[in-house]
Amino acid sequence: MNNDSLSLLARLARKELREILRDRRTIVTLVLMPLLLYPLLGVGFKFFLTSLAPSANTQIRIGVLSDADERLLTSLLGTPKPEDPKLFVLHTNNIEESLRAGDCDIGVELKGVTGQVFPSLDPRQSYECLIERRDDSPRGVTAEEFVLDRLSATNALVLRERLQKYARVSKAPNAVRVELRLIKTKEGKKGSYLASLIPLVLVLMTITGAVYPSIDLTAGERERGTLEILMAAPVSRVGLLLAKYAAVMTVAMLTGVINLTMMTITIAVSGMGRELFPEGLTIGMVLSVLALLLLFAAFFSAVLLAVTSFARSFKEAQAYLIPLMLLAISPGLVTLMPGIRLDEPFLMPIAPLINVVLLAREILEGGAPVGPGAIVVLSTFFYAFAAVTIASRLFGAEAVLYSEQGQFSELFRRPIRQRAVANVNSAVLCLAIVFPLSVLIGSGMAQLPLRPEAILLVGMAASTALFIGVPAIAARFGNVSPVSGFALRRSRWLVLAGAVLLGVSLWPLVAQLIVWQEHLGLSTMPQMLRDKLKELADQRREMSPIIALLALAFVPAIVEELFFRGWFFSALERAVRPLTAILITGVVFGSFHLFTGGVLLAERVLPTILLGIILSWVRWRSGSVLPGIALHMLHNGFLVSAALFTDTFGDLNTAMEGGGGQVPLSWLVGGTAVAVLGAALVWMSRPNPKHI
């Protein structure tokens, strides 16, 4: 997209925004709703929290270690007042255990108590007091507040007494010095389950902000009769839709920002932060949630536009949106169930909407796992892309424009004329389908109760079905010739030879790159996974090397090439400049290789992106997918062999597994020389003529 079309897009989007923002209904959802909602929600939460916690009529259960402690504590707490909660003192041998079991709300240990029975408080004495509570108990918080309140009253009282009686301040002016200790619960940093509601409310409110504009700008155009004159203008439907998308997204993001701000203010003002979130609400958390909300706004605006573009009137759009909203809310409620976390069950990071709510919750609870977090971001991004693609196909389509005449079946009718390559829309759609499923296969296979060989073979079959099956179905529906659609053409011998040379020479360089990253500390591989991978590698060394090579090296190379360099690149090549197509394909290829068993491996990003770029470049120079397949198979083959045949490739493998050591220098030099020769051969061949 060049500057001219970008500035046109900006002008078109400005008109859409102007139209939306002048409408009072937008302002209501944008500003008034959050202004009212969060204070109300705050009052509700507060009410809920206090009803959970002890109040005038409820009780506080305090765990103590001994009779002496109990007496002393009673005198430290002073005379009970009628509005006080009922105190129950529980004798226990182990305060922490009682707290975990939920037998008491807080535990109090007093030091400086030496077994003798104190009839009452000795004003000359100072005591040390350790208060313990669970980090996830609202009752504990209230109990703690009550006890602290009383202790400081006692301190003030004793201080006054001492000043009067002795006319001098003792060394320790306070009768009680308090120390607090939080008992880490099994659920870790999980906060009050009320806190789960907050991301859900934020997400749903962001949706609300986008609903009206998206109906207004799509179905509304049709209803007002402006769609036809818009379609009569020489401007692309995609351009118009992107402008509308930008406008709806802006409003959705504004709604998200306003809602988050109101929520933050409500929590700050009401002081509920510590009760809701174990670590309170920090600026960092708010900003992370904001970024996530913006991503979500981008995703859901696209979904809404895809649905409303299908509608021909406001009424129809609303009829479509009601089930969509129910569909959005019900999985949202799933996130409120206890035990649902981002990393388990393994479907969660790719489940649209649920994943965003869960990730936001984990952020608010004080930290999110990086791997699943990245899967959430990437899959949401791909979903947004796919939804925009669908929307741009529907918006202004004949069937929508002239409902009385056109038929929706025409939208899905197979084109009569065969196409050489897929259009970008359908290629992106394939990407959006394949990405989450490939993550799913990656993390799901490991959990199958099968022998290692069987797991490898099932995984191989599944990824073949995915990478070949999805574009094959798209080719069938879009009437795309499989031969040209997957770039299955003969390649020139020169390029093929160059690719083979690259295939045998790049891997020591990639290995060295991984070693360097390891040295620089870029590795994100947790030790657990490192051990698991090592165990996996050991298993693989024991199985048939043919199966291992087939499943780990050759078949993935073939199916990935057909998908990325065949189907995706061929479609992209028609739409953007070659360099852009090469870079995009490289990055997309890299993003597919980010995860192993659902864990983010940052060290794999750079090597796979670079490899992806080289493969795409070879694909562009040759016009065929075959040299890339050869390159990729050889490259994978050598790297997998290095892991399998430790006798031959011993040093290299330990180096790559982070065990120290280097790739032998002779291999690096040889590899570089051969790679340069290979690249030169590919370069020398004439550039790809357009095969049409």
Added chain:
Amino acid sequence: MLIPEMEHPRSAVGIIEVRELTKRFPLPNGKELLAVDVVSFAVKPGEVYGLLGPNGAGKTTTIRMILGLLRPTSGEATIAGFSSASKPDEVKRRVGLVSASAGLYQWLTVREMLLYFADLYGVLPVEAIRELDRLSRLLDLTDLLGRRCATLSTGQKQRVHLVRALIHRPPVLLLDEPTLGLDVLGSQVIVEYIGLLRDEGKAAIVTTHRLEEAERLCDRFGLMHRGRLVREGTLPELRADTGCPNLAEMFLKLVEATPTISRTAEPTP
């Protein structure tokens, strides 16, 4: 981008050419509706062509196919040599469309809406403002430019639509019932202005049910009935052909000559 008038010298060949245009719509019962049935005609620059016929004759479908808004089942339409099927943007650039069903953006002002469309047609801002100025003076819209579109009357709206269709100075106008719902005065303004446009050398296709208005406005007529172009010619030619003094009678004769099913089913009183 403005299309210089010189690009389309007046020629014997039509700037609008319609060749064997056919459109079939699939019906829910599995049958097809033949909306336009092998229609061919041409319109020269400086000519106003009246496409007339009863409701459901296929006039609007024909216009939509000429502009490339609907895909023809077969046949083709060209504007200045560009096919609406293969070069839709070239066609759209050269055509201004006024249609009775078109609406306005109610939250935009008249000026904002018109400049937005100028932008869609790639008119440079300076030229768009100049053209907007000229057209709004001609059509008496100057005082309305700052008003929100929602507040306009039907006649005012239709004049806004006319300016919208002309702001990119297209050589071809497609006017689908431009006077629908307008009072005598309102339609008078539109009709007069179309006359002016003809003098500027623009080609226009007009559909209307106001036959006496069509008689005054159009140079040539095509009479459509049930998807087919049944008669074509100037008013004198049609008179000679049909033996009827005016379009209204030709119309009645046309409808009776090919009676509808319900007419034959009912006994005539």
